[in-house]
Amino acid sequence: MANFLKDLNEPQQLAVKTTKGPVMVIAGAGSGKTRVLTYRVAWLLNQGVPPFNILALTFTNKASREMRERIASLIDPARAKGLWMGTFHSIFARILRAEASYLDYPSHFTIYDTADSKRVIKGIVKEQNLDDKTYAAGYVLNRISNAKNNLISATDYNEDPEIQSHDLQSRKPKLGLIYSLYQQKLHRASAMDFDDLLFNTNVLLRDFPDILYKYQQRFDYILVDEYQDTNFSQYLIVKKLAANNENLCVVGDDAQSIYAFRGANIQNILNFKSDYPDHKVFKLEQNYRSTQHIVSAANSLIVHNKNQIHKTVWTSNGAGEKIQVMKTTNEGEEASWVSGRIFELLQQHQLPYSAFAVLYRTNAQSRAMEEAMRRLNIPYRIFGSVSFYQRREVKDVLSYFRLIINPRDEDAFLRIVNFPARGIGATTVDKLVAAAGDTGKSLWEIAGDPSGNGVKVNSGIARKLAEFVTMIKSFSARLYKLTAFEMGELVINKSGIRKFYFEDESPESINRRENIEELLSGLQDFVSSPEEGETEVPLRTLDEFMQDIALLTDADTKQEKDDDSNKVSLMTIHAAKGLEFPYVFITGVEENLFPSQLSINSQSELEEERRLFYVALTRAMTRATITYAETRFRYGNFNFCEPSRFIDELDPEYIDQMTTRLPGKKKPAKSESFAESRKNFRRITEASDTTTNKAAAEDEDNSGFAILEPGVLKPGMEIKHQRFGLGNVVTIEGSGQNAKATVAFAGTGNKQLLLKFARLKIMG
């Protein structure tokens, strides 16, 4: 066993062997973080710690699967059986199912994903006759999610004067009410959303000391991956579970915290030292991934952040090539240049397509890249498309499954009660919903006995409702007698879904059909693959299948399928976290795009953007290339762009600036700093406008239009808009980034313009 420690450098070894007491491992990019985690678990097992006493928490299914596989390759897999290893959500969902009765939930509660939650919120907003723009589902869910991640219950929310005055000020006083109703609905539906899994775990550990004690005893050793991404709710769970002996090992890199916008609290890692005074810190500073130039450039960038743990990432790899910076005229050229460059490098160095990644800040940027790739016949894989389980037809089928398992699941009920159409229209459903609200019963109960619950329907509708209820009951009766696959077949055939999707031959229908087939084949796989360690396959039910997939995302399923495929990867930087590629292109590195427009007013958000850029750079092993465009077509407008401040922040020593040679102009001397070239920027772009910018050539009078600084525009001003012409500003609403102006245009009447987008010229 001492043997495998030879694969580790000194700090790594210490991080593995120091098993007692709190340990924080600060793992710089590419420093072998996963290696430490896996070796530490293997080490513990080799020391004789029973696997069921070890809890290892990750953020993604992928990370936990990888860890599992790598542990299996280090030691006898049978000995790893029983490890509590998985994502925060899956581990605590498992515990919640076991202890559900304490929280007045059945153990087969349904887990609502974001889309389900939004539907519930929409329903509430509608029922309460609230404005669905003021209370946009996404925004409301965000607020609720934030509250839950900070362990603020609906009651707390409504009683907190600060929150209340905030909501009042933002003219959304009903948020608290929606939160309360939302929780009521979820509970009535025996459902929890993602945040509830953590929130309710906290409730469980807070209100039931016996249970807390039980799990404290069970988990002698706790490991947390990506600690910088934990939110308060997760932080507290870990703290409580570890309180007994504090054999806690957290691993992370504050410089790679890029999920604050989702509630991750970077303070958790920054405060570890004060939270656990007896802690030890090990810093993994040797980077095994990248060249010196890449490491140094990344370091020179990240020092601009104030809020961080000091570390010196270094590498013994070769100097390598400098970071290339390329300016292009617009996003189309940027894309062609990148794909052309990939083509070149590929042939020069005999590389596979999979050696390349193109990263961008926003998904919308992928389009231009895709087109360019297609033109050159470069195979690519694009990450971040609509998740398989999110597709409508799949959700429809899954809703049947959900209702069969948990008839109280209202969202599932509403989704399928009239799908495929069976004559139970909106009017009837509204009546059922109203009755459910009045009686506090579930839709399912009401539907089973409409007249008994004060719902008046004619005999035809009553019959149809009865048929629906009978059908679902007949499915439920077989839930534990048939395999998941057999149930799936049964449901699809008997519900009319097969008929509905398999009737016509339109490409869309064919696509849907394929997705349903795909789901069925997933069920087939599920029932025929044994759990680890099992030799015989027991009856795998639909119930088990649903528990399995509730917390699965697309990244998990699709990855496996074309893992070996040789393609260029196109993805957002967020999606690239944890990955590495020999050649990385970071595109659209422009002010207002990267850093994002929405972040530039806030120091902390700007630092997060900088960390994001740090993550992007450190994905590269051999060479990183940065590109930016002078103009970019966004939201139907041409925007002039400036190179990102992040380019300026990189130490010029590690940079090789490539520029387009404008007609009649020499390539600027290499010594010209970016700050200088930025000063000259306007002049240069204006010069190039006439020759290279098509839109500028076509559009005679587009000079002087600009996105105005917040606060400049005042009611009464006369302005000109490129499309709408002359108009008078009526009112300004909101402030800063959200400022909205109502403008009375001569031709088109009143328009609401978001000032962060609208390009205006002030006339008088």
Added chain:
DNA sequence: AAAGCGGTACTTTTT
């Protein structure tokens, strides 16, 4: 119930 329209919103998104 599907198709067709018009209005609107628009970062990132491990679960």
Added chain:
DNA sequence: GTACCGCTTT
């Protein structure tokens, strides 16, 4: 620009 939602139309 375009995707998406919700409403109206057929």
